[in-house]
Structure formats: C-alpha cells, structure tokens
Amino acid sequence: MLQRALRSANDRLGPRYPRAAVVAVFMFSYVVGVGGVALLRLYQEMSAGELARIVLAVLVLIVVENVIATTFTFRLLRPADPWLRGDRRPETAVAAWRALAGLPLDFMSRGRVLAPAMNVVPISAFVAWQLDLPFTSFLIVCAGAAVCLLYGVLLRFFALELAMRPVLDATSCDVPDGAQLAGARIPLSWKLFFALPAINVVTGVAVAGLSSDLDGLRLEDLGWDVAVAVAVAFSISLELTVLLTRSVLDQIDALRRGTVRVTEGDLGARVPVLTTDETGDLAASFNTMVSGLEERDRMREAFGAFVDPRVVERVLEEGTAGLEGEEVEVSVLFLDIRGFTAFAEQRSAREVVHRLNLFYDHVVPVLQRHGGHANKFIGDGLLGVFGAPQRLPDHADRAVLAALHIVRTVYEEYGDGLRIGIGVNSGPVLAGTVGGGGHVEFTVIGDAVNTAARAEEITRMTGDDVLITEATHRLLTLPFCGFVERPTIPLKGKTERVRLYAPLDAAAKVASA
Numbered sequence: 001m002l003q004r005a006l007r008s009a010n011d012r013l014g015p016r017y018p019r020a021a022v023v024a025v026f027m028f029s030y031v032v033g034v035g036g037v038a039l040l041r042l043y044q045e046m047s048a049g050e051l052a053r054i055v056l057a058v059l060v061l062i063v064v065e066n067v068i069a070t071t072f073t074f075r076l077l078r079p080a081d082p083w084l085r086g087d088r089r090p091e092t093a094v095a096a097w098r099a100l101a102g103l104p105l106d107f108m109s110r111g112r113v114l115a116p117a118m119n120v121v122p123i124s125a126f127v128a129w130q131l132d133l134p135f136t137s138f139l140i141v142c143a144g145a146a147v148c149l150l151y152g153v154l155l156r157f158f159a160l161e162l163a164m165r166p167v168l169d170a171t172s173c174d175v176p177d178g179a180q181l182a183g184a185r186i187p188l189s190w191k192l193f194f195a196l197p198a199i200n201v202v203t204g205v206a207v208a209g210l211s212s213d214l215d216g217l218r219l220e221d222l223g224w225d226v227a228v229a230v231a232v233a234f235s236i237s238l239e240l241t242v243l244l245t246r247s248v249l250d251q252i253d254a255l256r257r258g259t260v261r262v263t264e265g266d267l268g269a270r271v272p273v274l275t276t277d278e279t280g281d282l283a284a285s286f287n288t289m290v291s292g293l294e295e296r297d298r299m300r301e302a303f304g305a306f307v308d309p310r311v312v313e314r315v316l317e318e319g320t321a322g323l324e325g326e327e328v329e330v331s332v333l334f335l336d337i338r339g340f341t342a343f344a345e346q347r348s349a350r351e352v353v354h355r356l357n358l359f360y361d362h363v364v365p366v367l368q369r370h371g372g373h374a375n376k377f378i379g380d381g382l383l384g385v386f387g388a389p390q391r392l393p394d395h396a397d398r399a400v401l402a403a404l405h406i407v408r409t410v411y412e413e414y415g416d417g418l419r420i421g422i423g424v425n426s427g428p429v430l431a432g433t434v435g436g437g438g439h440v441e442f443t444v445i446g447d448a449v450n451t452a453a454r455a456e457e458i459t460r461m462t463g464d465d466v467l468i469t470e471a472t473h474r475l476l477t478l479p480f481c482g483f484v485e486r487p488t489i490p491l492k493g494k495t496e497r498v499r500l501y502a503p504l505d506a507a508a509k510v511a512s513a
Contacts, residue, residue, distance in 0.1 A: 003165070010166035015084035018100065021163035022073050026066045028155055033058045033119075036148035040127065040141065050130050057126045061119060069107070076106050083171060093174035100168050104160040108153065120145045143227075251279040255286055267294040330387035330444060331399035331426040331472060332452040333372065335363065335406065338419040338460065340380035356380065359418075362409050370402040371395075375443055381456075385444050388431035396426050396475035400468060404503060407465045423455030425469040455500060462486050462502065470499040 010017045037055050046054070076099065083096035124145050128138040254271040261269035269290060273283045337359065344352045356379075363382065364374045372386040384402065387395035403422045410420055427448030448471075455467045464486070473483065483501035490497055 002162070006163060007166045007169075010170075015081075018077055018080065018084070018103075018164065018167055019074055022077075022160070023070060025156060025159040025163055026070060028159065029062050029066055029152055030059060032148055032152040032155065033062045033123075036145060039148070040144060043144075044131060046131060054127055054130055058123055061122055065119060073103070073107050076103055080167075080171075083174070084167075088174045090174065090176040093171055094176075094180075097168060097171045097175050100164045100171060103164060104157045107160065108157055120149050247275065248279060251275050251283055255279075255283055258286060258290070262290055262293070326431060327428055328388050328391070328431050329395070329427070330385055330429050330431065330448065331395040331424060331475075332429070332444065332449050333367070333382075333384035333386070333399050333403055334423045334425075334449075334452040334456045335382045335384070336421050336456050337380040338421060344380075359410075362413055363406055366405045366409055367402055370398045370405065372398060372402055383449070385431075388429070388444055394477065396424075396472045397478045399424050399426070400466075400472065400476065400480070400503070401478070403466045403468075420465060421456045421459030422466045423452045423457070423459065423468075424466065424472050425449075425452035425455055426472040426475055427451070451498060455498070458486075458500060462500075464502040466503055467500045468503075470501070473499075473501050 006021075009020070013020050034055060037051070037058055040054075041051065079099040080096035082092040120142060124138055124141040127133070127141050128135075131137075133141070251274045254274065258269045258271040267290060270287050271283050273280050273287075347355075360374070360377070360382070367374055367384045370386070371390070371392050372384045374382055375385045376383040384399070386392055386399045386402070392398060403424050406422065407420070410418060425448050427446065429444040429446035429448050431444045451469060451471075455469055459465065459467050467486065468483070480503065482504040484504060486500045486502055488497045488499055
C-alpha cells in the first residue's frame with residue numbers, strides 16, 4: 001500500500017519528487033518534538049503557560065533545524081538532477097543512483113552535529129530555564145531529549161531510504177550492467193544491531209512513563225527509566241538482537257557467496273536453504289535460476305557442436321523467428337576433397353568418418369579465424385559463409401584469405417597425399433532458417449551458392465587449388481600477390497559465362513597476408 005502510494009507520487013511529481021519526499025519526511029520532526037514534550041510532561045509538573053512556551057520553543061528550533069537540514073539535503077541531491085531532468089545517459093544514471101541511494105547515510109554522517117546542536121542542548125536549556133531546574137535536572141532532560149533525538153534520527157534514515165526507492169527503481173533501469181555503484185554504506189548487520197536496541201530504549205522509556213502512577217512520577221524517574229532502558233536493550237535483549245541478525249544475515253551471506261561464484265563462471269554453485277521465511281524462498285529461487293543457467297549453458301555448448309556459435313547465440317536470444325530470412329550480401333566458400341570417393345570405397349564407414357573429422361578439425365578453425373562459419377557439411381564437401389548471420393563489410397577479403405589459409409594448412413598436414421578444390425563467389429543470398437515439421441537449420445540460398453559450387457568443380461579441370469569468381473575479385477581490397485585469369489568456361493546450370501581467377505602462389509600469398 002505504502003509503496004504503491006510512493007510510486008504514484010513519483011509518477012505525478014516527476015523530477016520534483018525527491019525534494020518533495022525530503023520535505024515530507026522532515027515534517028515528522030514536529031511530531032517527534034511535540035511527543036517528546038508530552039513525555040516530559042509525564043515526569044515534570046508544569047503550568048499550561050510553561051507547557052505552551054516549551055512547545056513553541058521546540059517547534060521554532062525544529063523549524064530552524066529543518067530549514068538548514070533541507071537546504072543541506074537538497075545540495076546532496078544535485079548529482080541526480082541531470083538524470084531527473086531527462087538526461088538518461090549511463091554516466092548520469094550512475095551518478096543519480098549513487099546520490100539517491102546514499103542520501104540517508106550522507107545526510108546522517110555529514111549533518112551528525114546539526115540535530116544535537118539545534119535540538120537537544122537548546123531545548124534542554126530552555127526547559128531548565130523555564131521550569132527553574134537545577135543542573136542535575138538539566139542533564140536528565142538532556143538524556144530524555146537524546147532518546148527523542150535517537151528516535152527522530154532513525155525515523156529520518158529509514159523514511160528517506162523508503163521514500164527514495166521509487167526513483168531508484170526507475171534509475172536502475174538506466175544503470176549499465178557491471179557499473180561500479182559501491183560507495184559509503186551501512187551493512188545490514190549494523191542497521192539491525194543499532195536499530196533494534198534503539199527501538200527498545202525508546203519503547204522502554206515511553207512504556208515506563210505511561211504505565212506509572214502519574215502523580216508519583218518525578219523528573220529523577222526519567223533519568224532512571226532512560227538508564228534502565230539502555231541497560232536492558234544492551235544486555236537482556238541483546239541476545240535476541242544477535243539471534244535475529246544471524247537469522248537474516250546467514251542466508252543473505254550464503255546468497256552473496258553463491259552470486260560471487262556464478263559471476264566467476266561457476267554455474268554449479270548452489271546455496272543452502274537455511275530458513276523457511278522469504279530469505280529461504282529467495283535462496284531456493286536462486287538455486288532454480290542457476291540451474292536454468294547451467295542447462296542453458298549446456299544447451300549452448302551442445303548446440304554449438306552442430307551449429308555455428310554465432311547462430312546459436314541469435315537463436316537463444318531471438319528464437320528461430322529472428323532468423324526467418326533476409327537478403328544479404330555474402331561470400332561463399334565451397335570446398336571439396338578430390339578423389340575421396342575412391343578412398344571411401346576401400347575403407348570402412350568408421351574409418352571414412354574418422355578421416356573426415358580429422359580433416360575438418362584443421363579446416364573449420366581456419367574459417368572461424370577469418371570470421372566465417374561452416375554452414376553445412378556435405379560428405380567430403382563443406383559450405384562456408386562469410387557475412388551471415390554476422391554482417392562483414394570485407395567478407396570477400398576474408399573468404400579469399402580463408403581459402404588460401406586452408407590450402408596452406410592442408411599442405412602442411414597432408415603434403416601431396418591429399419588435394420582439395422575451393423571455389424569462392426560473392427553475391428546476394430537469402431540467409432535464414434529452412435525446414436519444417438519441427439526441424440529447421442540456418443543456411444543460405446541463392447545463385448551465389450550454386451556459382452561457388454560450380455567454380456569448385458572447375459578446379460578439377462584447371463588443376464588449381466582455389467578459383468574465385470569475378471564478383472569476388474571486384475570486391476577485394478587487400479593487396480593480394482596477384483591473380484591470373486583462367487579461360488572462361490561455361491558453368492553447369494549457368495546461361496552466362498563466369499570469369500574465374502586463380503591466386504598466384506597460394507602458399508606465399510598466405511604467408512604474406
């Protein structure tokens with residue numbers, strides 16, 4: 001209910017909300033001040049005139065203190081102003097978050113002298129003067145005023161924290177992941193250790209005054225009540241404070257350690273569920289979340305063995321709908337092993353597959369190193385693509401470099417014992433998912449693919465290891481060692497002749513590149 005009201009106020013006031021919230025929180029000081037005078041009235045007799053003058057003095061001092069405190073707090077909010085006024089850059093969001101989240105502690109730490117100087121001592125002195133009290137009674141009044149001050153400080157701190165949350169919620173959306181937000185902070189253990197005894201002290205003094213015989217109370221009793229309440233809060237009830245603190249913090253510490261392990265890449269991290277309250281539910285949810293991340297990581301790893309990792313990332317982020325098909329300019333590399341059919345006829349299927357896998361262990365990393373990916377394995381042939389799904393403006397240069405690099409790698413591994421042919425072509429294709437019946441694959445379709453395959457077939461006639469088409473040759477920008485044009489040969493399935501070029505001295509070209 002309260003959070004909903006605060007969010008509604010934030011929506012209505014917009015950039016003015018933080019300062020309006022500060023003013024509203026400081027209004028509680030008047031209630032605390034008047035309540036302190038009422039508590040004093042239980043222990044000290046005073047006339048109606050004296051009571052009125054004391055209340056008036058208290059309110060005047062609180063007004064002065066609130067004006068000074070409000071001005072000081074508004075100054076602390078200045079780093080958040082750019083973001084509040086619409087500048088939603090990451091750096092302004094981080095500055096705003098730090099200012100808003102650190103406001104309660106910054107106010108309490110930098111203005112720690114303000115409240116005692118403006119409230120406790122002047123009010124106690126005025127009360128002693130009005131009621132003609134001795135110095136010892138002045139000290140007792142100071143002790144009672146300090147109890148009220150303690151209550152007011154805690155009320156301001158936690159009320160400011162709560163009031164800033166709607167703005168922090170909005171600010172967090174613009175804070176970039178991994179931003180350094182650490183600054184001055186109060187650990188939760190300190191909040192509990194200080195707040196709970198303070199609440200006990202305030203409650204003890206109020207209960208002692210309200211439950212006693214009003215006619216028999218004296219100002220000295222206020223001093224004793226404060227002393228007893230402090231003693232009880234920091235002795236008898238301290239073990240309950242410690243137990244409550246550990247009940248909350250043990251589960252949170254386990255969650256923090258688990259989060260650190262996940263951040264470091266350990267998706268096997270799990271945290272013990274230590275309680276049956278909300279923190280225990282949070283721990284159980286953490287374990288469920290990390291289990292899902294671990295399963296997603298296994299899926300990515302397994303999926304990546306069958307599909308290019310970049311395609312895996314897009315599918316996991318966008319689903320297959322994100323790869324339905326778009327026309328893009330790419331370079332296609334078609335590779336085939338010469339004489340492999342004759343080799344396969346003389347070997348078992350297991351040995352054939354083993355030899356193919358060893359061959360592709362050398363070839364596929366070369367494609368990936370140059371920005372391409374193995375789109376499809378066709379027996380002893382391979383279709384490599386440069387420019388999809390990741391756009392590459394220099395896809396032609398990358399494809400030719402990869403072809404030359406593959407030739408050199410194969411020669412270094414197999415010598416004259418294995419020959420390959422590679423055709424490279426560039427042009428528009430439709431890149432996307434193809435399939436049906438619940439099974440699809442990412443591929444490229446278009447005449448550019450067919451032309452690359454036909455160019456590879458011509459390498460058997462020309463004896464070249466690599467042939468590139470005129471479409472690819474026109475797109476090259478790197479200083480290759482040169483190309484020699486081969487006689488124009490009709491390509492199977494093509495009505496127009498395609499000009500083909502063979503690299504000069506492929507091995508030397510790869511070394512220089």
